[in-house]
Amino acid sequence: MGQDHPSSPLTLFIEKLQRRCTLSDDDCEALRSLPFTVQRHDAARYLARAGDQNLSVMVLVSGYVHRHRVLSNGSRQIVAVHLAGDLLTLPHAASRRATESLQALTPIKVVEIAPAPMIALSRERPAIAEALLLESIADASIFREWVINLGRRDARTRTAHLLCELGTRSAENDLGDRTTFRLPLTQEQLADILGLTSVHVNRTLRGMKSSGLIDYGNGWVSVPDWTKLSKEADFDASYLSMDPV
Amino acid sequence: MGQDHPSSPLTLFIEKLQRRCTLSDDDCEALRSLPFTVQRHDAARYLARAGDQNLSVMVLVSGYVHRHRVLSNGSRQIVAVHLAGDLLTLPHAASRRATESLQALTPIKVVEIAPAPMIALSRERPAIAEALLLESIADASIFREWVINLGRRDARTRTAHLLCELGTRSAENDLGDRTTFRLPLTQEQLADILGLTSVHVNRTLRGMKSSGLIDYGNGWVSVPDWTKLSKEADFDASYLSMDPV
DNA sequence: CGGGACCTTGACGCTCATCAATTGCAGTGG
DNA sequence: CCACTGCAATTGATGAGCGTCAAGGTCCCG
Secondary structure (H helix, E strand, O other), rough: OOOOOOOOHHHHHHHHHHHHHHOOHHHHHHHHHEEEEEEEEEEEEOHHHOOOOOEEEEEEOOOOOOEEOOOOOOOOOEEEEOOOOOOOHHHHOOOOOOOOOEEEEEOEEEEEEEEEHHHHHHOOHHHHHHHHHHHHHHHHHHHHHHHHHHHHOHHHHHHHHHHHHHHHHHHHHHOOOOOOOOOOOOOOHHHHHHHHOHOOOOOOOOHHHHOOOOOOOOOOOOOOOOHHHHOOOOOOOHOOOOOOO | OOOOOOOOOOOOHHHHHHHHHOOOOOOHHHHHOOOOOOOOOEEOOOHHHHEEEEEOOEEEEEEOEEEEEEEOOOEEEEEEEOOOOEEEEEEEEHHOEEEOOEEOOOOOEEEEEOOOHHHHHHHHOHHHHHHHHHHHHHHHHHHHHHHHHHHHOOOOHHHHHHHHHHHHHHOOOOEOOOOOEOOOOHHHHHHHHHHOOEEEEEEEEHHHHOOOOOOEEEEEEEEHHHHHHHHOOOOHHHOOOOOOO
């Protein structure tokens, strides 16, 4: 369906893959010429629900998406935040049944690809299979960092760390500067990422604001002094960058 | 240069891969005939340290290994526990520099493979590339579950959930029954998995023991009533099993 | 101008951390 | 065989960090 020239909706995604490994022009062209559709969705729309089966492959073209689970005690935990350029459906490639839900945070555009051609392509082209593996490994690296964040950092450090990560990833995905980035999350959603309550997130953000660590409001964050914030956050970006340092 | 017949040290690993996707006899044979060495290490020995570069590919043949990071405030978080049959070095395949340390929990045997032949093999054989991708996705699924565990479950539920996971994974890796499995972790190490203190882990385990939820001691756990434990744990094994349900 | 998200703030309580002993147990060497 | 050592498990007392409950406040939008 959609096939913009010169910039396909997959451009951000392909550039992200190329930052991790080398894809030939042929490989990129093959990706771009996969049959796909572009879907638009409103904020809060579910792209998948825990338990869903037979999902298509989805790449986020613009906007923000989160992945979460609601527990039997009624609480919710967000396990991932996706930015434009991210591949959303790696976790669904292995198990038939999704274990978490995908939901839009903002109005979004998503590319949908049928699983079969995607699988066929990655079998034909080792470079693409490799890129997907590296993508999955990069995701896993972020999950492990979240485990560390939730396990061993207090509310303030934990919050600061999340902001550093999102700033860095925004910059990496070409969404701007790491010191000024969009944060389309309510304090309740931040709480569900950080394993806190919205009340405590509120106090924590307020504290960071009054210390001049961050400037925050209206869905945007700006960081006056990146070094200061990343020190408070115990943040080391190396878990995000896959290139040789 | 061990090359046992009929059971190669890679048997457990290959069987695990085959549970996730189909490998032809040729594929398996190709894996088995990769040049490798078998290393033995004592408990507490480091296989890799945060910051290390150029690591070889390692598969755990027997024993237990954990992956952890020490934070600047001195605390430690364990982000993974590996059982016999697990591939240990997927995270190192992408970034040159390890972000966490790998350390033996018990005396272990490890297969080491040079990265280059492994990479070459996965480029030649799409099925092997696919198996590695599925392995990585399965790992990531466990990490996300740990995020949920740390973020939104209290000490008792969280501990119960970990035990359910380790029981299930032990059974999956052919190390026995899910209701009676080895747990070669001190209470301090459990605390570093669960984001708690060893004191609190002690009280929690004690509480679970006196409720008859588990029987625990001497590096072993046995579960009198699996249904009861998994209810307390809010445990749903589907995040571990990659097969169609 | 009214309703509905979301943010903000205060008072209070509980889970879990901290600090500090004590006990048990396995290994080691005299 | 029995001190000696060292690590892990256990227990108690106290307190901090964060949760809970409840009540506004603010802003946007119809």
